Amino acid sequence: MSRHLEAGLAVLGAVALVLVAWAAPWLKFVLTLALAKGIAVLGILLLLRAGQVSFGHAMFLAVGAYTVAFLAPEMPEALLLLPLGALFGTALGLVVGLFVARYRDIFFGMLNLALSMVLYSLLEKLYALTKGTDGIRVAGLTFGGVQPARETQEWIMFALALGLALGFGLLVRAYLGSPMGRALAGIKTRETRLEFMGVPARRVLLFAYVLSACMGGTAGALVAMTSRHVTPQLAYWTSSGELVFIAILGGAGSALGPFLGAVAFELVRVYAAAQVADAWQMILGGVLLAVILFAPGGVWGILSARLKTRT
C-alpha cells in the first residue's frame, strides 16, 4: 500500500512543482535549485541508512559544479557537461570513499568535513586556476547544439532537474530494496554480525558512498548550470551542513523525503529572507530544532503518518 502511496505522492508533487513554476516564473529558479539539492541530499540519505553522517558532502557538489565551469568555455554542450560532472563526482567519491569507508560515526563525519575543507581551501587559494572567492562565471551553454533563449533555458533546466530527481529517486528506491541496500541498515545496527554472515561491510558502504558522490556531482552540475556562477562557497562546511539539515528536515524514511525537505527549505529561506532579512537563519535554526524535538521523521514522517491514519 505504501508503495502506491509513495508513487502517487511523487507524481502529485511533480505536477504541483510544474504548476507552481508555471504560475510563478520567478520561483522556477528556486525550485530548480531545490530539486538539484534534493538529488544531493538523496545521497546523504543513503549514508544515513547506514547510520553515517557525512559533514562534507558538498565537496562532490562543488566538484560537479566546477567541472561544468571549467569545461563550459571549450565544450558548451550541457547534455555532455551534466554526465561529466556526475563522472568527476563519482571518481572523487571512489578515491575518498576507499579511505573514509574504513571509518565510522564521528570519524566518518569529520574526515568528510576535513576533506571538503581541503577542497575548499584549494579552490580558494589557487587563484590562478579558480579565480579564488570571486568564482567563475559559467559560459553560455548549448542544449543539443542550439543556444536557447533565457526563458526556454530556464524551463529546460527545470525539466532536467525534475527528470533527474525522479530518475534518481526510483534508482535509490530500487537500491534500498535490494539486498545490498538492506545491508546498509545492518551497518547501522551491528556491523560485526553482518560480516559473520559473509557480507563485506566496507564494500557495501563504499558502494553507497560512490553512488551518493555520483548524485552529489550531478546536483553540482545542475546548480552550476542553473545559477551560472560557481564559488568555493559551494564546498564550504555550511553547504554540507545545509544538505544534512535538509535530510533531517525532509526525513530519511523515503526517497521522497529529500525533495520535500529541499523544497520546504528553499521556500522557507526565500520567504524568510524577504520578510525578515536579518533573522532568516534564526528562523531556519528554530525550524530544525522543532523538527528534531517534535517530528523526528521529518516532513515525510508527518505526511505519511497523516495519510496512514486516514486510509
Added chain:
Amino acid sequence: MAMGIDATRVTLLTFTFGAALAAFGGALASPTTSLVPGVGAQTIVLSFAVVATAGLGQIEGAAVSALLIGLGRSVAVYFAPEFEVVVPYIIMVAVLLVRPQGLFGVPETRRV
C-alpha cells in the same frame, strides 16, 4: 547503570565541562585571532583534527598533536603559504591511514 552510576548525569557533567573548556579556550585565543560569527566552525574542525591525530581520549597525546599541527602550519606558512590551511588535514589523514586509532590511541575490540 548496573553499577549504580547515573550515565545521563555523567554525560551531562562531561558535556558541561567540555563546553566550559571550549569557552576558556576561546577566551584565551581571542586576543590573537580575528573574531567573526563563524569562528567556531573553523576551530571545531581543527580541534577534531588534533584529537583524531592523537587518538580519542588521549589527553597528553592531544597536547603533543596540537603542537605538531600548530608547528606544521607555521612551517607551511614559510614554505608554501597557499597550502597552510590544508596542512592539519594532511597530517591527520596521513596519521589515520597508518594508525586508524590515532598516534597514541589504543585499538578498540569490536562488539558483537
